[in-house]
Amino acid sequence: MICPYCRHEDIRVVDSRDSGDEIRRRRECSVCLRRFTTYERVQTRIFQVVKKDQRREELNTQKLLGSLFNACAKRPLPVKAVEKISKEIETEIMNSGRSEISSKIIGDMVMDHLRKLDRVAYIRYASVYRSFQDIETFKNEIDALLDPQPVDPEMENQLSFLPDTSLGKKGNRRRGRPRKESIPAS
Template structure:
């Protein structure tokens, strides 16, 4: 805590008391540099972190909902729970670090897809298909082609790639 008199950041708590309403704690502090005393109050941070949906609705950020979506996309894939937890931690940090206490779900979804793309492309495609709400196979195919780096639409016949072998006489 910064001293209001000398701006020094080291102090000690002299006394702590709960408020009458029991919704905050009053602390008397003493600066270790100038020895002046000052009062601080601690309150619970009650404003929830929010996500703004595509249709404009606001919803509380739900860590379990993000983890549930990831678990669905990563089903039967060799992705550890520690990797999934790391992604959820990054998403939570991303939302908590927002100065407005809210983020767009499009930003959250892109962050998740970016992380999944580097871990497992199948899980990435599964997540993207739900998140981006593909309307038909063409949209799905376009996403796959982008993932594969614009691979050819119709690869050559694999039989043509084989070298002819000389026949034994």
């Protein structure tokens, strides 16, 4: 291992932690005394991404994670949630049984995950991924996002645990104990 700061090879491992499918190691250079983190994991097989122009390149999970972070920039989202999406997409690709996967399929996977996580991040990603030619197609994408999703037939008859805020006027709600009904004196 070479120090990324001073390029010397005299490195020692300060701390190692197993985090499921990878091992996190804190390392320290004995020359410049700077620390850095490395991650080790088993590479089961190499996946090729087929680009639009039919070029093939190795699946780069850092590139995937970078595009997710760009879409989620300045959004109130935890970093772990974005990293989780990247891991889930990577797992889906590994479990697909293919050695090659289209960049379009990966883009669609990212959009599906972002739609569930954050609408603004979804639109940001879609604007780059789909490269909208005009404002009308961009507007159509936003309209499709805002339309209520079709209800699953099994869920249609389910009762909601949340109160229906569309009933009644908000201003007339009384807080605290219910009023005692006044009984007219006879």
